[in-house]
Amino acid sequence: MITRPPIAPLRPFVRLLWAGFTPAPPSVCPVREHVLPTGHMHLALRWGGQPLHLFRDPQDTAGYFPGDAVVGGARFGHYAKEAGAPGWSVGVQLAPGAAGALLGTSAQDLAERHTPLADVCGASATDLQHRLQEQHGPEACLRVLECWLLARLSNSVRGLHPAVAAALASLHGGAQVQQAVRASGLSHRHLIAHFREATGLAPKQHARVLRLQAALAGLDTPGLQPAGIAADAGFADQAHFTREFRDLTGVTPTDWLRAAPAQRNHVRVG
Template identity: 45%
Template sequence: MLSRAPCPPLQPLVRMLWASEGAEASTEGGLERVLPTGAMHLVFRLSDSPLRLLEGGRPQSVGRTVVGGARASYYVREVSQPVSSVGIQFHAGAAPLLLGVPAHTLAERHTALEDVWGPVVAEMRERLRAEHSPHARLALMEQWLLARLRQTRGALHPAVELALQRFAAGDGVKDVVDATGYSHRRFIVLFREAVGLPPKTYTRVLRFQDALARLARCPDQSWSDLALDAGYADQPHLHRDFIEFTGLSPGRYRALRPGNPNHVPIPSGGPVGRSKTFKT
């Protein structure tokens, strides 16, 4: 997979652009759990196969151009066919400035991009398909986003911008709300509109992602040390979040040793678990 940072005008909004050529089809069972990161992403699948999620043991087709909303829940997707894709990952809070809709309306689900941007999406997908290299596709995607940016107005709300900075530094929700000068209720509304998740939920996902990153760096670290290093009260606290965010026990997750911490292969014949995907 080819990935890179965007050009400077897009950097406040977009964390990364990426393009893959014939990726996926990499797990024995053809399924994987995708874990919540709290971020939003946008994907153009250039191959014929649409994104297919597993809901209640049955596949649900989402489409070939998809907005993935911010999540605090994992989902299960099929990865049985090779897929060429182009996508972007947004910075937290930035997606509504390009998409033009509040983030909470897209949260915890996948939405067809045509439902957000209309028929121009199909034209853009065909233009991407006509390019024959990942570099050219990323350049075209970047030009398209720049054109969208020139059509948008507004900026990230200062209270949300402050909160995201403070949450990344590990500050608690109450202290951050006090620093913004807004009431707790009003702050939650502002934050959900920009980010998609309530602030307390978002900070829990951030802490869990920190734990996964630490585990990837030190895969043999004890769970008790990992819990404390990542800011959990104790090991049972980390265990509860693991079950909620992955559908797996910490021990089972460690045994699977996923190459990408947020993409956990489901072995052939293995239990899928409690999927929280949403039909679209």
């Protein structure tokens, strides 16, 4: 698997691209993993192997298959999928405002679920799938995907609302939600509407996901203790940290450490 930043014209809207092939796992028993919230949307396309297999809750043993090309909306909590399914995959992590600029829709309309890319982009999505399957190697796939995104951008360019940009900068700088509201220059109610349209989440939800990500970075750093991680990430105490972590990820901090995930936002649970 390779990852890299996008070409310059896409950088306001695309944070990261990835592509690669996942070989078949040595075990025939499927393994479930929790994908943790990052506050961002993504596009993902698969071929040459098993389709994306998602589960609605821990009791769901059958799951469902949203398609080989999907838009993953921003989520406030985790979702569960089958881990390590073999096949080719290529995708992008999108920045706030990308839903309007690249997909011609609102991030709020895509939030908390996976949507078939064809439902959003029509025949263009099918054409992209066919072109990707004709490529040889992950870098060639990324170039095709970037060309497709550039074409989408030229058809509909809508930048990030200045108030949302100001609020995001404030939150990412460690400010509280009320401070971010003041930085935006809007009322709280109006900011929520614009913020959801651009990101798929409310400002308070986004702030809580940022706090979770700060805690995950701490857990991923050797030598740091959970109590110090909780305080540094802005949790009131250890109990608050554990409760919030479990609510957003479906596991406890101890479970996460025991799983020792290679990617901090992908935790195998069975």
